[in-house]
Amino acid sequence: MNKGWLLVREQLRKKPIRFLPGIVFNLVGTLFLFLTFCVGLREFLPRIDDIGITEIVFPGIIAAISVIVAYAVAVFDSGRFVQDRQLVDQVGIAGLLPSEIYLGKTIEYWLAGMTHAILSGIFVLVFTGFAIPFSSILSLWLFTAVGLVLVTQIGLILGACVADSKIHVLTISCLLMPLMLMSGFLVPMHSLHGAFWSVFAYFPTALIVDGARSLAVYGDFDYLSLIYLVILDGAAIWICRHFYVRKLVR
Amino acid sequence: MEASITLKNISKHFDKKYALSNLTLGVEKGSVFAVTGRSGAGKSTLLRVLSTMMTPDEGLLFINEKECPGNEAEVKRSIGYLPDHDIHDPWLTGWENLQQTARLLEIPEDEFERRAKLLIADYQLEDVIHECPVVYSKGKKRILDIIQVLLNDPEILILDEPFQGLDYYATNVLNNYLISQYGKKTIVIASHEFSVIQTFADRWIVLHQGKIRFDGTLEKMASQVDVPFIGYILFKQPNGEFLESIKGIEGITEIRNRQNTVEIVADGFDGFSQIMKKIDFDTVISIGCNAVRIDEFINQLLSDEGF
Numbered sequence: 001m002n003k004g005w006l007l008v009r010e011q012l013r014k015k016p017i018r019f020l021p022g023i024v025f026n027l028v029g030t031l032f033l034f035l036t037f038c039v040g041l042r043e044f045l046p047r048i049d050d051i052g053i054t055e056i057v058f059p060g061i062i063a064a065i066s067v068i069v070a071y072a073v074a075v076f077d078s079g080r081f082v083q084d085r086q087l088v089d090q091v092g093i094a095g096l097l098p099s100e101i102y103l104g105k106t107i108e109y110w111l112a113g114m115t116h117a118i119l120s121g122i123f124v125l126v127f128t129g130f131a132i133p134f135s136s137i138l139s140l141w142l143f144t145a146v147g148l149v150l151v152t153q154i155g156l157i158l159g160a161c162v163a164d165s166k167i168h169v170l171t172i173s174c175l176l177m178p179l180m181l182m183s184g185f186l187v188p189m190h191s192l193h194g195a196f197w198s199v200f201a202y203f204p205t206a207l208i209v210d211g212a213r214s215l216a217v218y219g220d221f222d223y224l225s226l227i228y229l230v231i232l233d234g235a236a237i238w239i240c241r242h243f244y245v246r247k248l249v250r
Numbered sequence: 251m252e253a254s255i256t257l258k259n260i261s262k263h264f265d266k267k268y269a270l271s272n273l274t275l276g277v278e279k280g281s282v283f284a285v286t287g288r289s290g291a292g293k294s295t296l297l298r299v300l301s302t303m304m305t306p307d308e309g310l311l312f313i314n315e316k317e318c319p320g321n322e323a324e325v326k327r328s329i330g331y332l333p334d335h336d337i338h339d340p341w342l343t344g345w346e347n348l349q350q351t352a353r354l355l356e357i358p359e360d361e362f363e364r365r366a367k368l369l370i371a372d373y374q375l376e377d378v379i380h381e382c383p384v385v386y387s388k389g390k391k392r393i394l395d396i397i398q399v400l401l402n403d404p405e406i407l408i409l410d411e412p413f414q415g416l417d418y419y420a421t422n423v424l425n426n427y428l429i430s431q432y433g434k435k436t437i438v439i440a441s442h443e444f445s446v447i448q449t450f451a452d453r454w455i456v457l458h459q460g461k462i463r464f465d466g467t468l469e470k471m472a473s474q475v476d477v478p479f480i481g482y483i484l485f486k487q488p489n490g491e492f493l494e495s496i497k498g499i500e501g502i503t504e505i506r507n508r509q510n511t512v513e514i515v516a517d518g519f520d521g522f523s524q525i526m527k528k529i530d531f532d533t534v535i536s537i538g539c540n541a542v543r544i545d546e547f548i549n550q551l552l553s554d555e556g557f
Contacts, residue, residue, distance in 0.1 A: 085333075085335060086335055086336040086337050086338065086339075087339055089303065089333055089335070089337045090337040090338055090339065090347070090350075090351065090398070091354060092303050092331075093301075093303075093330070093331050093332075093333075093337060093351070093398065093399060094350075094351045094354035094355050095323075095326040095327050095354065095355055095402075096326075096354060097322050097323055097326070249303070249304055249305040250304070
């Protein structure tokens with residue numbers, strides 16, 4: 001028998017519960033993608049006509065790139081760092097406390113995302129021939145900076161607690177990508193139906209993109225969204241720090 | 251003597267299974283403390299707890315009279331901990347790994363270079379230090395980890411299987427270093443290389459299923475163990491004349507002739523000293539003996555306790 005098949009068989013022998021996250025992510029991802037491009041459930045009507053102005057796309061591009069980079073770096077690096085004990089122990093023997101490691105890693109991942117936000121902001125400025133005011137890009141970076149804290153926390157804790165890198169990839173392809181598309185990145189949030197709008201408007205990715213867009217494009221400072229995002233950041237830091245530190249001292 | 255490390259009723263369990271169960275002990279400052287036991291006895295867990303890398307579920311841990319958890323930030327700087335697995339980034343070069351550790355330890359650059367170069371020269375790691383550890387042999391990876399731990403010249407050394415994978419040269423260098431640090435540093439060492447560590451360890455514990463089954467000196471171990479004394483004489487060539495001459499000596503229970511080596515099982519030193527009188531030293535390459543068979547002692551101890 002081909003040895004490759006034996007490998008496949010060993011994978012299939014795993015407990016059915018291990019396949020569950022994959023199925024859930026696929027379901028959620030497909031639903032989000034569907035709702036991004038279609039008006040609503042059971043209504044297979046494209047919503048592309050709803051886009052009225054072209055400027056709305058640029059905050060989405062910057063936010064999407066930075067969020068995906070920050071999350072991907074966090075989830076993969078955290079997975080490698082914590083699951084493969086040699087790296088975390090190397091830092092540990094150098095006298096760093098688990099809480100210090102947590103802080104260092106959070107900053108590292110946040111910086112990775114923020115660097116990409118700054119870079120793509122500059123590139124968008126260049127590509128548009130400096131048609132966008134620099135103040136718009138600055139306001140976008142403000143929302144991105146706050147939102148990335150939450151994104152890095154989710155990536156950091158998922159990488160630290162879930163050893164399977166397949167799950168890490170799944171969260172990016174089937175959850176984060178659709179969430180970004182669902183955030184108003186392509187389609188303005190207000191073009192969604194009432195019920196969807198009221199739910200998805202409170203998703204962190206939507207808050208980053210829509211909040212940033214309000215300020216950057218329309219000049220409206222959405223204080224409430226920013227406060228809500230800061231509260232989410234605080235809650236995420238509190239929970240993730242607790243579990244991350246516990247994971248390191250086990 | 252002042253205690254460097256004190257454990258009071260320390261317990262640690264994983265999924266309801268106790269890795270350490272209610273351990274209480276003190277390690278004196280400047281002493282060498284050997285932790286032995288079979289695989290899975292709890293040695294590595296104990297050393298991880300002592301290094302403050304792992305928090306116990308119950309009990310108190312004091313390092314230099316400072317309670318942990320609570321004072322790790324202060325305590326960690328005085329501890330050099332070498333786990334039983336690798337502690338380097340395989341995709342950084344050996345030198346970059348050392349540099350990273352030194353920066354985290356806040357060792358000044360010039361001081362780091364001086365210490366690192368000295369240690370690298372001692373362990374003869376110069377030829378691969380600027381390559382990534384993925385291409386290192388197992389022994390060289392271990393040497394790199396040892397150098398990382400010694401970079402800070404810590405006051406307390408906690409070493410988990412430090413000789414694992416080392417060649418004879420590196421084993422000698424480390425052994426000599428540990429002997430030179432006797433009385434200066436507190437050393438806690440877990441190793442199966444009994445013949446090496448018995449030369450400098452002054453207190454031993456035997457762990458089994460997370461509990462201390464023996465705590466004492468080598469002398470106490472020797473007095474408790476009922477295993478024979480074994481002496482080895484390596485001749486330049488097979489020596490039948492000598493074998494004939496030692497037959498019938500009192501206290502000798504068995505003579506094993508193995509090519510150039512004669513292995514003598516005796517009741518104690520007295521029997522072996524009678525043998526020594528019969529040896530023509532011109533025909534001998536080396537003479538050795540194993541006064542305390544620590545492995546035998548552990549086996550006997552555990553079997554006496556019904557394991």
